[in-house]
Each structure stands twice: as C-alpha cells, then as structure tokens.
Amino acid sequence: MTARLALDLYIDANLILILTVLLVAVMRAAQRLGRARCTHRAQLTLLQTALVCALLSPVLATGLGAALSAVSPGATLNATDLAVSTYLRGGLDIPATEFEAWLDTRAQLTEAFLAQGSAPAMLLAAGLLGGAVLMLIRLARAALAVRRGLAQGFLWRRSGSVDIHLSDHVAIPYAVRGLRRYHVVLPSGVLVRTADLRIALAHEFQHIRQGDTAVELFLELLRPLFFWNPAYLILKRGFERTQEMACDERVLDRLGIGAQEYAACLLRFCGRRGGATRGQALGVALVRWTSHGKRRAASRELQQRFRSLSDVRPPGRTRPVLRGAAMGVFATLLALSVAGLQSPPDWSHERLMLSTVVNLERLEARNRP
Amino acid sequence: MRKRRAANLLTEVELEFMTALWALGRGSVRDILDRLPEGRALAYTSGATVMRILDDKGFVESTKEGNVLVYEPVLAKDEYQKRSLENLSKTLFDDTPANLVVRLVDDGGLSDEELEEIRAILNRRLGDHDR
Structure with a gap:
C-alpha cells in the first residue's frame, strides 16, 4: 500500500465520520421538527445504525454507483464529475484554470503533505503521530488496568458469556468486553446492599444486551486514529449519553422500580469514594464518576440523566416500520454523500473537455500580445 | 490447592463478618449471619460469598462437616x-x-x-x- 493511498483512505475515513455526525444531527433535528417523541432506545438504534452505515458506506457507495450505471450508463454520483458537468453547462462563472485548481485542491494538499516540504505539513504530521502514540499508550494502560482489576477481583458467578467479579478496588460497577467473554465488575461492598446489587446487575447486563460494551471498545480502539476529529468526539459523546439513558429507560421498565429509587441508588454509588477508574475507560460504568478531575462534567451528565429519568417513556412505543424506514433513508443519504466524495476512478468525458478548455485558456494567455 | 491472594486489610463488610466469627470462634455461614445486627436482612448466598472471599484472602479456613462448611479465623x-x-x-x-x-x-x-x-x-x- 503506497503512502498516498493510505493518506487518501485516512482522509476519506475522517470525511465519512464528519458526514455521519452531520446526518445524525439532521435526523435528530427532523425528529424534533416532526415532534416525534422517540425513546432513548430508538435514538440509540439510530446511532448504532449510523455507525454500521459509516463502516459499510464505501461498499454501499460503490453498490449505489454500480446500480446507477446499470440503470443509466454514463450517469455519475461523483461530486467532482457533477461539478465539472455544471461548469461546462455554464453554471459557474469562473476561469477554467481557477476551477481546475479548485478541483485539485485535495490532491495538491495531499501532495504537499507527502512531500514534507513545508513546515506546517511537518508540524501537522508530528502532531498527528504524537497524539496517536499518546492515545495508544493510554489505551494500553487502560487495557492493563482492566486486566489487573479482573485479576485482583473475585470471580463470583458465571452467567452465559458473562463473568461477574467482586472487587475491593472499585467503587462503581462497570461492564467491559473481553476477547472472549463479557465482564461485570462490582464493588464487593454492594453484596450486602441487596437493592443496589439488583439495580447494578440489571444496569450492567442491559449495557451488554444492547451492545454498548462492544461499541465502547470499538470506539476506544479508533481513538488513536481520530482523536483530533471533532466528529469522532461528538459521536463518542453522543453514544455515551444515549447508551446510559437508553439503559436507564430499559432497567426502570424491567425492574418495575420508580425513578426516585433508581436515582437514589446512582447517588449512593457516587457518594462512595475511592476505587480505580482507569479500567472503566474501556467499559461502561453505572455512573461516570471520578474521585478527581472532570467532576463537573460528570455532575452535569448525572443531572441530565436525572432529568431524563423523570420523563421516561415505556419502550416499544416507536413503530418498527417507521424506524426501519428512517434507517433506510439514513443509509441511502450516507451512501450518496460518500459516493459524491470518492475520487473518480477515471477521467470522464467532461473532465477531458475541461482539461482542453484549460489548455486553450493557457494558450490564449501566452499568445496575448 | 486454590491459590490465595494476599490481602492486608478487611473491607467494611468483611470486618463485620470477621467480628461475628471472632466472637463465635468457629461457625457456619448460617451461624455468622445469625450474629449480624438485626435488620441486616442478608441473603444466605451473599453471606456465603463473603465467607468464600475471606477464605480466598486467607483470613479464614474452612472444613466440611457433613454438607456444611465450617469456618475458623486464621488471623486472631x-x-x-x-x-x-x-x-x-x-x-x-x-x-x-x-x-x-x-x-x-x-x-x-x-x-x-x-x-x-x-x-x-x-x-x-x-x-x-x-x-
């Protein structure tokens, strides 16, 4: 794989992330405008679909392009080809040389980055590499902390593919996905607080059931690559918040307990000091609560959860057909956007014509007295 | 033989169980649960787990008498x-x-x-x- 191809793929991946986040924002705004009161579970499904669509978008875009070619030969979804076609029809009033330079911006930037000629390019490369190494170290430390936490704990029970551990070293329960099994880690003191134990177990099992531990691990593995991309951070934050609220919603329904009792349990866990939190970075905790730093953000998140608890709607009220249609629209829009962004495999007839116009413009400039 | 993990200090709950066991000298999970303060309403399985953890940490040792495990403190x-x-x-x-x-x-x-x-x-x- 050449460096150019790797860089192109990296840029495409970042653009896909940005498009995904934008489309999720549009879908949510449409929900609000349409006054569709969705459950948090439905919102989580939208995010999960967005993630799957983002992963499959290159394949979906290629498929869409092939389907279009089969139906209408010569038609294109590519944004560059569409822009050239618009230009040749007189839709844009700028000199051909300028227009071609604008079309080649990405290629020129890529070239400059690979040539390492300029100081900004070198600085950018060093920043990206340094950040990625830092994130990899953080990831490795979190993985070691999980491993150490599980080794220090006491394997209490095994239920299907889930191991339940009791640990003296954690204050807040959390669930994490291992290579082969899921692990739920509970503070050993919770054993004698039956009501809290019931809620903590139901909450962590719900996280595992709705696939949150796998998503969390996957997104953390992506962090070294996309740590600087605001779209990644927005997506990650969106998942964290929605996962918790969807989980709360489901647990309240499943256990048949009141929101007040549930909130009181969350607060009791927050009130317990100490305990390692690094291992939670790869998993999903009952409450994101740290004994140091970032306390304000955690507190805000908790307040938001409490507000959401007071407005919990019973799950299952969203119509599956409507949800399926929304997902289909999302997948199509994302595939269309990605198809538009992809570099054209070959120069189209219009692109060749643009090149000719550019050459004529240059010739005219040279021959001008 | 099961590997014992080194632990220096007892947690709050473990201390409660150990205090009951020190007072009893030796006893089963049921005996220990009976000695806990009233209103502790603890499930038998939870009590058995705490005692298993104490055994694992080396604070107590157990012997099987009939169908029941009887615990004795290792540490005075x-x-x-x-x-x-x-x-x-x-x-x-x-x-x-x-x-x-x-x-x-x-x-x-x-x-x-x-x-x-x-x-x-x-x-x-x-x-x-x-x-």
Missing part, C-alpha cells in the same frame, strides 16, 4: 487490630505511632478512668524496660 482479632493500627499509623500519621497516640489522648473522648488505665499500661511497659 488482636493480630488484626495490630495490623490495622500499623496501617493507620503508616497512612495517616506519617509512620509515627506517637502522633496517633497524641491524637487519641488530645481528642478529649477519653474518660479519666480510661486515661488512668493508659497511664498504668505505660508505667508497666516503662517499668519492664527499666528492669
């Missing part, structure tokens, strides 16, 4: 008190036991009789050293 109560005080002195009183004693005496929570008792203990210890 006064040994644990000593260990706990050493840890407190190390972590909170800059590894200076004198500071711990000063805080205890200065606190004003001790009655005259208790202070007299401490004086007698100190005199006895100092007398032992003088000899």
Whole structure:
C-alpha cells in the first residue's frame, strides 16, 4: 500500500465520520421538527445504525454507483464529475484554470503533505503521530488496568458469556468486553446492599444486551486514529449519553422500580469514594464518576440523566416500520454523500473537455500580445 | 490447592463478618449471619460469598462437616487490630505511632478512668524496660 493511498483512505475515513455526525444531527433535528417523541432506545438504534452505515458506506457507495450505471450508463454520483458537468453547462462563472485548481485542491494538499516540504505539513504530521502514540499508550494502560482489576477481583458467578467479579478496588460497577467473554465488575461492598446489587446487575447486563460494551471498545480502539476529529468526539459523546439513558429507560421498565429509587441508588454509588477508574475507560460504568478531575462534567451528565429519568417513556412505543424506514433513508443519504466524495476512478468525458478548455485558456494567455 | 491472594486489610463488610466469627470462634455461614445486627436482612448466598472471599484472602479456613462448611479465623482479632493500627499509623500519621497516640489522648473522648488505665499500661511497659 503506497503512502498516498493510505493518506487518501485516512482522509476519506475522517470525511465519512464528519458526514455521519452531520446526518445524525439532521435526523435528530427532523425528529424534533416532526415532534416525534422517540425513546432513548430508538435514538440509540439510530446511532448504532449510523455507525454500521459509516463502516459499510464505501461498499454501499460503490453498490449505489454500480446500480446507477446499470440503470443509466454514463450517469455519475461523483461530486467532482457533477461539478465539472455544471461548469461546462455554464453554471459557474469562473476561469477554467481557477476551477481546475479548485478541483485539485485535495490532491495538491495531499501532495504537499507527502512531500514534507513545508513546515506546517511537518508540524501537522508530528502532531498527528504524537497524539496517536499518546492515545495508544493510554489505551494500553487502560487495557492493563482492566486486566489487573479482573485479576485482583473475585470471580463470583458465571452467567452465559458473562463473568461477574467482586472487587475491593472499585467503587462503581462497570461492564467491559473481553476477547472472549463479557465482564461485570462490582464493588464487593454492594453484596450486602441487596437493592443496589439488583439495580447494578440489571444496569450492567442491559449495557451488554444492547451492545454498548462492544461499541465502547470499538470506539476506544479508533481513538488513536481520530482523536483530533471533532466528529469522532461528538459521536463518542453522543453514544455515551444515549447508551446510559437508553439503559436507564430499559432497567426502570424491567425492574418495575420508580425513578426516585433508581436515582437514589446512582447517588449512593457516587457518594462512595475511592476505587480505580482507569479500567472503566474501556467499559461502561453505572455512573461516570471520578474521585478527581472532570467532576463537573460528570455532575452535569448525572443531572441530565436525572432529568431524563423523570420523563421516561415505556419502550416499544416507536413503530418498527417507521424506524426501519428512517434507517433506510439514513443509509441511502450516507451512501450518496460518500459516493459524491470518492475520487473518480477515471477521467470522464467532461473532465477531458475541461482539461482542453484549460489548455486553450493557457494558450490564449501566452499568445496575448 | 486454590491459590490465595494476599490481602492486608478487611473491607467494611468483611470486618463485620470477621467480628461475628471472632466472637463465635468457629461457625457456619448460617451461624455468622445469625450474629449480624438485626435488620441486616442478608441473603444466605451473599453471606456465603463473603465467607468464600475471606477464605480466598486467607483470613479464614474452612472444613466440611457433613454438607456444611465450617469456618475458623486464621488471623486472631488482636493480630488484626495490630495490623490495622500499623496501617493507620503508616497512612495517616506519617509512620509515627506517637502522633496517633497524641491524637487519641488530645481528642478529649477519653474518660479519666480510661486515661488512668493508659497511664498504668505505660508505667508497666516503662517499668519492664527499666528492669
């Protein structure tokens, strides 16, 4: 794989992330405008679909392009080809040389980055590499902390593919996905607080059931690559918040307990000091609560959860057909956007014509007295 | 043989169970649960888990009598008190036991009789050293 191809793929991946986040924002705004009161579970499904669509978008875009070619030969979804076609029809009033330079911006930037000629390019490369190494170290430390936490704990029970551990070293329960099994880690003191134990177990099992531990691990593995991309951070934050609220919603329904009792349990866990939190970075905790730093953000998140608890709607009220249609629209829009962004495999007839116009413009400039 | 994990101090719940076991001398999970304060409403399985953890950490040992596991403390109560005080002195009183004693005496929570008792203990210890 050449460096150019790797860089192109990296840029495409970042653009896909940005498009995904934008489309999720549009879908949510449409929900609000349409006054569709969705459950948090439905919102989580939208995010999960967005993630799957983002992963499959290159394949979906290629498929869409092939389907279009089969139906209408010569038609294109590519944004560059569409822009050239618009230009040749007189839709844009700028000199051909300028227009071609604008079309080649990405290629020129890529070239400059690979040539390492300029100081900004070198600085950018060093920043990206340094950040990625830092994130990899953080990831490795979190993985070691999980491993150490599980080794220090006491394997209490095994239920299907889930191991339940009791640990003296954690204050807040959390669930994490291992290579082969899921692990739920509970503070050993919770054993004698039956009501809290019931809620903590139901909450962590719900996280595992709705696939949150796998998503969390996957997104953390992506962090070294996309740590600087605001779209990644927005997506990650969106998942964290929605996962918790969807989980709360489901647990309240499943256990048949009141929101007040549930909130009181969350607060009791927050009130317990100490305990390692690094291992939670790869998993999903009952409450994101740290004994140091970032306390304000955690507190805000908790307040938001409490507000959401007071407005919990019973799950299952969203119509599956409507949800399926929304997902289909999302997948199509994302595939269309990605198809538009992809570099054209070959120069189209219009692109060749643009090149000719550019050459004529240059010739005219040279021959001008 | 099961590998035992080293643990220095007991958690709050474990201490509660150990206190009951120290008072009993030896006993089953049911005996220990019966000695816990009233209103503790603890499930048998939770109690059995706490005792298994204590066994795992090496604070107790178990023998099977019929169908029941009977537990005995491996660590005596006064040994644990000593260990706990050493840890407190190390972590909170800059590894200076004198500071711990000063805080205890200065606190004003001790009655005259208790202070007299401490004086007698100190005199006895100092007398032992003088000899």
